[in-house]
Amino acid sequence: MKLAGKAAVVTGGGSGIGRSIALALAERKCRVLVADIERSAAAAVSDEIQKSGGEAESAVCDVASYDDVDRLAQSAWARFGTVDLLFNNAGVSGGGPILDARPQDVQWVLSVNFTGVWNGCALFGKRFREQASESRIVNTASEHSIGMQHAGTGIYTASKHAVLGLSDVLRQELPSHVGVSVLCPGLVRSNIWNSSRNRPQDLGGPLDVASLGRPKAILEEGMDPAEIGRRAAAGVERGDFYIFTHPYSVVAARRRAEEIEAAFAVQAPFTPESERYDVNAVVRRVSNVAQGSSKA
Structure with a gap:
């Protein structure tokens, strides 16, 4: 896909990987709608792109809300006329050790990382399916989804496995003009360590920042998010x-x-x-038999 002139929407675009994706797209002459749960953060990235000569707008969106994302889609088409790229990038960390996680911890991480x-x-x-033009969905997963595991991240890891599984099936279900990618970064220097600042009160509210010193120190050793943005655009x-x-x-x-x-x-x-249990072959055979019966 040639990116120049394309219209892109980036969720979680107000900081970290999302911001870097938005900037990398703008460098390639994309029109970018920066969406974030923090209105000021989204606006700041949009302004940054505009000051560099690019075309960008901003929107506030809680990806865990179906209605919010619906409004984001309506707004994107209204602003750009058409949309070519969606980066489902918004995500949160959290959950803690699996056996000690609370129901609201699990619900919050999955509501953003998977349902979002x-x-x-x-x-x-x-x-995208109804458009005749080439388009692509890019879902941010993680190296956790392909086998990089460590204690204390079970709920987060489960959410990223779910993103990979969803993306893998989605590419089989969409027409050929709609592509799917799954972005699997490793350790990145971002502020996801403090993502609970936006956690709703009914799901536990923000965590004490003082308790997050270790995750912050670990992430500060990560890759520059600008490099993730460039590699995402190139992919x-x-x-x-x-x-x-x-x-x-x-x-x-x-x-693994x-x-x-x-x-x-x-x-x-x-x-x-063993091939008698190839589920795809079985599905095709059963479907063919069913179609033959209906025609008869």
Whole structure:
């Protein structure tokens, strides 16, 4: 996809990876709608793009709200006439150790990281499907979704696995003119460590910032988000499904693949007869039989 002249919407665009994606798109002459739950942050990034000679606007949006995302889609088409790119980037951290997580912790992380992505896919994807022009949805997952795990991030990790699974099926369901990418960054220097500042009171409210010193220190060692923005834009230009940014992530992906392969070798070794349980082949066969019966 040639990005010059395209219209893009970036959620979570007021800071971190989202801001860097918006700036990278603007450098490639995209028109950008910066959306964020913090109105002032979105406006600041939009102003930054405009001062650099780019075309940008801002909008406030809580991606966990279906109605908010619906309004964002309506606003984007009204402002640009058409939209070509959606970056479902807004996300939060949190949850803590799995057994100690509270129901409201789980609900909050999933409502933003997974439901928020689905909201964008559903509301923008339907419009993309009806357009004849090339378009693309880019969902931000994480290196956690391909095997990079560590204690204390179970709920977050589960949400990012869900994003990868959703994206993988979505690309099978959409028409060929609508592409899908999944962005899987590793450690990034961003302020996601303090994402609970926007957590609703009914889901626990903000955490004490003093308790977040360790996550903040860890993230400060991360990659410059500007590099993530550049790699995300380049991945869209190439039409990649997976967009990886941190070379070390391959270690975790390889370790997971090797463990899976070793387990199959012991538990369920592949033989020619195994193909009778190829679920896609079974679905096609059953569908063909059903279609034949209906025609008869």
